[in-house]
Structure formats: structure tokens, C-alpha cells
């Protein structure tokens with residue numbers, strides 16, 4: 001009998017892509033995908049460890065899935081992703097009903113492990129080596145991924161896809177668990193990336209988002225030749241059918257003049273740059289071991305403003321990091337005021353076992369103060385986002401239409417005329433009255449109104465078919 005699999009994904013875009021690949025692999029092995037864990041023979045949970053809250057949510061969700069295992073004792077439960085790599089056997093201890101634990105570098109083993117489980121071979125675990133377990137090259141190999149397997153049906157839309165260009169991270173920011181869970185930084189070979197982009201274009205994909213923890217640090221060397229991010233963008237720009245190229249997440253130190261000029265000169269590359277600052281205070285940045293000062297961040301920011309005056313820049317901030325004073329925090333507020341980011345993701349510091357900050361620094365900012373600072377920074381950021389969006393009123397923007405908006409999806413599922421949503425090249429969300437057939441099209445939209453997160457507009461050209469001629 002065909003096995004039915006249900007997968008739940010939390011965490012970053014890397015996890016979304018990993019889930020797509022695991023499903024592609026399982027389908028090749030005869031599995032079918034179901035939408036409810038109750039209906040599945042095998043439930044997979046793709047997890048994130050970046051903050052404690054993310055992990056707690058997984059454990060409480062697993063508890064619920066356990067309930068459905070009571071009626072279906074054969075149901076297999078697998079925990080994959082960053083939490084699997086970080087916690088390993090601890091997961092079996094905390095959730096003894098879990099059958100399988102698989103780290104993000106070992107996902108290709110899942111079909112085999114499931115077969116072993118069905119054959120009664122008992123609990124299965126596949127994790128990659130720790131950073132200090134062996135020589136760098138051996139550790140790196142144990143974090144291999146299997147990117148060429150793709151499954152268009154798993155993507156949020158058929159015309160947008162993630163494409164991993166870099167695995168792991170070597171920056172070791174003191175608060176961050178990712179270098180441990182995803183292993184050493186490795187650039188994928190450019191030929192492999194380009195041929196994957198071709199496959200995606202053949203599958204109807206128009207927009208690719210290149211993924212890496214520090215994507216602009218991308219490098220691949222072989223036979224005495226090095227390909228950097230700029231050369232890679234030039235190569236991908238040649239792929240027919242791909243109309244938009246985005247890339248996340250950027251590391252401030254590697255945002256070079258050469259790369260910014262390429263973003264300016266390659267029309268398919270979106271002028272959208274996510275370059276997290278994390279804090280506005282040099283003292284905090286130093287304790288975070290981010291490797292730059294605010295003066296250096298501003299130098300980079302001004303380089304963006306000079307070369308790409310129309311670019312949208314976004315950031316991440318951590319509030320309440322160890323030793324952050326009111327004065328430090330005010331510097332983060334000042335940085336948001338100065339840079340006027342398109343948006344910022346703001347997080348309250350969460351101690352992560354195994355990181356330098358957990359070992360050496362005291363988590364001394366009270367919970368309420370973290371919450372207050374989070375609220376305050378978000379308020380400032382939202383006001384600025386709205387002010388910046390307001391500058392778009394009266395302008396025309398090119399939108400890649402993604403599908404019905406959330407509002408439309410919640411309302412009338414059958415009506416052809418609905419509110420649609422899409423994104424501009426600079427990653428702004430746009431809603432407009434349209435019809436479902438517009439999904440996947442690039443349309444010119446006239447912006448009439450804005451909120452802090454959305455532009456509201458109307459289609460510039462009349463769609464002849466939609467008015468029934």
C-alpha cells in the first residue's frame with residue numbers, strides 16, 4: 001500500500017526548501033502527500049532551533065500528533081531539521097513516541113530510515129558531525145544536501161522557487177545556533193546551481209530566490225578558479241525564462257561595490273537587499289562578534305544608497321542581548337531612523353545552548369525589558385515603513401502576481417474576481433482587485449494607497465479577456 005506522508009515546516013526558507021526536497025525524494029519512493037497529520041502513515045516535522053520559542057512550539061505540536069498515534073499505533077513520527085541536529089537523543093527522551101531524528105545535512109537518508117522503521121529495526125537517527133568531531137572537510141561532507149531533487153507542487157507558488165547556493169555558516173555570531181546545526185560554510189558548484197535554475201525555468205518558474213546564511217559571501221573554488229556572488233549572478237542572468245532573481249541573507253561586510261554594481265546593471269536582479277544589522281551599538285556588536293562596527297555598516301549602507309538609490313533595504317535586530325543597556329538600545333532605534341529600512345524582523349534574545357554567548361555572557365536583560373524594546377523598535381520601524389511606502393503612491397510598480405490575497409482566500413473561494421496579491425521587484429507586497437488567472441503574470445499596477453506592510457493598487461492595463469470580450 002502506498003504510504004501517506006504529512007510534513008509540517010517551521011523556521012527559515014532553508015527549511016521550506018528542505019521540505020520540498022524531502023517530499024520530492026519520498027514521492028520518487030512511492031509516497032503520497034496528505035494535508036492532515038491524522039490521515040498520514042508518517043508525520044514529519046521540520047524544525048528550527050534559532051530561538052527557544054520555536055523549539056517549544058515543536059514539542060507542543062508533537063504532543064498533539066502523539067494523540068493521533070494512539071488510534072494509529074503504526075504511524076511513524078519523524079523530527080527533522082535544525083532541532084534534530086542540535087538535540088539529537090534528547091528528542092527521544094523528551095518525546096519518546098518519536099521514531100526518527102534526522103539533521104538537515106542527512107535528509108537524503110529519510111526514505112531508507114522509514115523503510116528500516118517499517119521493518120521493525122527500531123528508532124532511527126541520522127545526524128551530521130559536530131564542528132569539532134573531525135577535520136573540516138570531513139565535517140563539511142557530513143552536512144551534504146541533495147538539492148537537485150525538486151517538487152513544484154510543494155512550492156508556495158509554481159512560478160517562484162528557492163535555490164540554495166550555500167550551505168552552513170562560518171561566521172559564528174555568539175548568539176547563533178546555525179553554524180552548529182547547518183555545519184561549515186560551503187558554496188555549491190556554480191554549474192550545479194545554473195543547471196538547477198534551468199530545470200526550475202523549464203518547470204515554469206519565473207522568480208528564483210538564492211539562499212545562503214551569508215549569501216553574498218558565496219564563493220566556490222576549483223581548478224584555480226574562483227566564482228563569487230557577482231559572477232554567479234551574471235551566470236544566472238543568462239538563464240532563459242527566469243525573470244527575477246533575489247538573494248537572502250546578506251552579511252554586511254561582504255556587500256561589495258562590485259556586487260552592488262552587478263545588482264544595478266543586471267535587470268533581472270531585484271534591488272532588494274536584506275542586510276541584517278542586529279544592533280545599532282558597537283559594544284553590543286562586539287559581544288555578538290558580528291565583525292563590523294556601526295561606522296562600517298553605515299559605510300556599506302551609503303554605498304547602497306549611492307549605487308542603488310531605489311533599492312529597498314531590510315534588516316534583522318536582536319533586542320535585549322546580553323549587557324544591552326538603554327543607551328545601546330537607543331542606538332538601534334537611531335539606526336532604524338537613519339537607514340529607514342523597508343522592514344525589520346525584530347527578535348528578543350533567546351539563549352541557545354552550545355553558543356559562545358550561552359557559555360560566556362549573562363542573559364541579564366529582564367524579559368519585560370526585552371518585550372518593551374521589541375515593541376518600541378517595531379513601532380518605529382512600522383511608522384517608517386508606512387512613510388516609505390507612502391512615497392510609492394501615484395507610482396506604477398511591476399508586480400509578479402502570486403495568487404489570491406489572504407482576505408480573498410478566506411472569503412469566496414469560487415469567485416473568479418478576487419483581491420490578488422504579488423510583490424514588486426523591491427519585495428513590497430501589493431494587493432489589487434483582479435482575477436485568479438493573473439497568478440504568475442508580471443503586471444503593471446498603479447499604487448493608490450498604502451499601509452506599513454502593503455501597497456494597495458489597481459491594474460494599469462485593462463485585461464481584455466477578464467471583461468468577457
Ligand code: SAH
Nearest residue numbers: 175176213249276316317347348349350352
Ligand atoms: N544568517 C542570517 C540569519 C540567520 S537567523 C544572518 O546572519 O543574518 C535569523 C535571525 O534570527 C538573525 O538575523 C537574528 O536576528 C535572529 N537570531 C538568531 N539567533 C538568535 C537568538 N539566539 N535569539 C534571538 N534572535 C536570534
Ligand code: SF4
Nearest residue numbers: 169171172173176178
Ligand atoms: Fe547565525 Fe551569524 Fe551565521 Fe547569520 S551570520 S547564520 S546570525 S552565525
Ligand code: F3S
Nearest residue numbers: 011012048049050082
Ligand atoms: Fe531555524 Fe535552522 Fe533556519 S535554526 S532559522 S531552520 S537554519
